[in-house]
Amino acid sequence: MPVLTSQQGMPVWRRRTTRAQWLQFSAWLLGVSLFLFCWKVISDNTMWVFVEDAGRQGSDLLSRMIPPKWEYANVLWKPMWDTLNIATLGTALGIIMAFPVAFLAARNTTPHPLVRSLALMVIVSSRSINSLIWAMLLVTILGPGVLAGIIAIALRSIGFVGKLLYEAIEEIHPTPVEAISATGASRLQIMNYGVLPQVMPAFAGISVYRWDINIRESTVLGLVGAGGIGLQLNASINMLAWNQVSVIFVMIFATVLVSEWISARVRHAII
Amino acid sequence: MSEQAQAYFEARQQAARQGQWRRLPLIHSQWLRWAIALGVVTYLVLALASVEVNWARVAEGASRGLRFIGAFAQPDFMSRGNDIINGLVESLTMTLTSTVIGVMLAIPVGLGAARNIAPLPVYFVCRSIIAVSRTFQEIIIAILFVVMFGFGPLAGMITLAFATIGFMAKLLAEDVEDLDWRQVEAVRATGASWWQTMNHAIQPQVMPRLIGLSMYRLDINFRESSVIGIVGAGGIGATLNTSLSRYEYDTSAAILLIIIAIVLLCEYSSSHVRRWTQ
Numbered sequence: 001m002p003v004l005t006s007q008q009g010m011p012v013w014r015r016r017t018t019r020a021q022w023l024q025f026s027a028w029l030l031g032v033s034l035f036l037f038c039w040k041v042i043s044d045n046t047m048w049v050f051v052e053d054a055g056r057q058g059s060d061l062l063s064r065m066i067p068p069k070w071e072y073a074n075v076l077w078k079p080m081w082d083t084l085n086i087a088t089l090g091t092a093l094g095i096i097m098a099f100p101v102a103f104l105a106a107r108n109t110t111p112h113p114l115v116r117s118l119a120l121m122v123i124v125s126s127r128s129i130n131s132l133i134w135a136m137l138l139v140t141i142l143g144p145g146v147l148a149g150i151i152a153i154a155l156r157s158i159g160f161v162g163k164l165l166y167e168a169i170e171e172i173h174p175t176p177v178e179a180i181s182a183t184g185a186s187r188l189q190i191m192n193y194g195v196l197p198q199v200m201p202a203f204a205g206i207s208v209y210r211w212d213i214n215i216r217e218s219t220v221l222g223l224v225g226a227g228g229i230g231l232q233l234n235a236s237i238n239m240l241a242w243n244q245v246s247v248i249f250v251m252i253f254a255t256v257l258v259s260e261w262i263s264a265r266v267r268h269a270i271i
Numbered sequence: 272m273s274e275q276a277q278a279y280f281e282a283r284q285q286a287a288r289q290g291q292w293r294r295l296p297l298i299h300s301q302w303l304r305w306a307i308a309l310g311v312v313t314y315l316v317l318a319l320a321s322v323e324v325n326w327a328r329v330a331e332g333a334s335r336g337l338r339f340i341g342a343f344a345q346p347d348f349m350s351r352g353n354d355i356i357n358g359l360v361e362s363l364t365m366t367l368t369s370t371v372i373g374v375m376l377a378i379p380v381g382l383g384a385a386r387n388i389a390p391l392p393v394y395f396v397c398r399s400i401i402a403v404s405r406t407f408q409e410i411i412i413a414i415l416f417v418v419m420f421g422f423g424p425l426a427g428m429i430t431l432a433f434a435t436i437g438f439m440a441k442l443l444a445e446d447v448e449d450l451d452w453r454q455v456e457a458v459r460a461t462g463a464s465w466w467q468t469m470n471h472a473i474q475p476q477v478m479p480r481l482i483g484l485s486m487y488r489l490d491i492n493f494r495e496s497s498v499i500g501i502v503g504a505g506g507i508g509a510t511l512n513t514s515l516s517r518y519e520y521d522t523s524a525a526i527l528l529i530i531i532a533i534v535l536l537c538e539y540s541s542s543h544v545r546r547w548t549q
Contacts, residue, residue, distance in 0.1 A: 038367045125531050130498045197294065237414060
């Protein structure tokens with residue numbers, strides 16, 4: 001507890017030492033100046049004329065969006081089905097690929113440290129690249145369509161599922177594994193009977209959770225041409241048909257809410 | 272345990288004694304297992320039938336895919352160096368300012384969305400703000416804000432700040448809802464005002480997690496800032512999009528490598544900060 005002595009010789013309690021006080025002050029100063037500097041960079045790159053009438057633009061946009069053109073919803077069932085397919089098939093494909101990667105990346109099941117770092121690299125690069133970027137890449141390679149979307153979602157899911165799953169594998173109880181290896185089981189049998197039953201509930205939970213996220217993400221993949229309802233969104237925005245855009249927003253909102261509810265229910269039932 | 276399950280387990284043990292053992296299934300009800308399997312198969316058939324793949328186009332793209340993978344071996348940082356640096360500076364500044372602004376706005380919303388300290392009307396307002404901000408993807412919000420505020424990083428910054436509010440406020444509210452109530456009672460018993468209760472009973476309990484979450488969100492915001500450029504909200508995403516549509520794969524590979532490196536750096540430092548605050 002830092003205590004100073006006053007001029008009268010009385011001890012005075014202080015919350016921090018002088019050194020800590022100065023350190024904190026300079027940290028705040030540094031942080032605030034960094035923030036102001038960043039703000040200045042942004043402000044220099046902004047056309048303030050456009051910002052000034054943002055309110056007018058916003059209300060104009062709102063007046064064009066309402067009332068929504070409900071009959072447009074009939075066109076949207078097929079794209080919505082595509083979106084659900086992108087999310088579900090993409091999740092399935094991603095899980096299939098993430099499963100072995102997670103076992104290779106977990107410290108207690110990996111065959112070799114070198115393999116482990118390779119698997120971790122796969123997980124990191126898949127995680128740090130957004131599914132929209134994967135979709136942009138795949139659209140230039142595979143051409144526009146649902147297939148590019150499915151693979152983009154799958155590639156993005158590997159990292160997410162892989163990371164959570166390998167963390168779950170590292171946290172398993174070692175006693176069942178020991179018991180099964182004591183019976184003379186082979187490596188694969190240990191995985192199958194000692195490790196797998198312990199991580200199965202976590203694995204199912206993670207997969208459903210990722211499916212829920214993927215539904216969200218697959219709604220926008222069409223913006224870069226990867227199929228689904230995003231294609232319709234992009235077309236409507238390019239035509240400035242904002243009353244169609246609002247119908248699409250409502251549909252996305254409803255789908256996301258339903259998928260979130262389903263995933264919450266399933267996860268609740270598992271755990 | 273129900274009687275049926277009891278009987279089932281006894282039958283299993285009987286069989287095991289006779290040398291027949293099968294692993295416990297993940298889903299207990301046999302009927303449900305078959306229903307799920309049937310449902311999955313029907314869905315797969317329906318879904319795979321409706322996916323249209325233009326195999327000729329895929330075959331044509333295969334060489335391009337190989338060229339792209341090859342580009343990772345020799346990424347080109349130089350020829351579009353200026354564009355990359357401009358995009359990166361925009362992305363990084365957007366990330367920082369949006370996180371700071373978003374977290375500052377998220378604190379009142381989060382406190383309002385905690386059922387144990389907020390009155391019911393405030394609770395509903397704050398929860399609906401959170402729901403709206405969490406449902407829509409950043410990129411959809413970015414489209415609207417680009418229309419309102421014009422092209423450029425300002426629209427991106429507002430988008431990310433808006434998304435940050437939903438994320439941080441939800442987690443903060445959950446944190447406040449299960450904090451240790453005895454400390455609040457103790458501070459209240461001394462006759463503290465509302466502000467003093469917040470400052471001395473609630474803030475010390477949620478602060479470490481709040482700092483950790485802010486670092487995590489900083490990381491997420493950088494990742495998101497690399498895509499909202501696609502719809503014109505500034506940042507490295509616009510540069511990446513341009514390079515991909517020009518088929519300049521070596522530049523795209525360079526940008527992707529930079530993004531991965533920065534995300535790794537963010538993740539590493541944020542885990543450091545979290546360990547230090549807890």
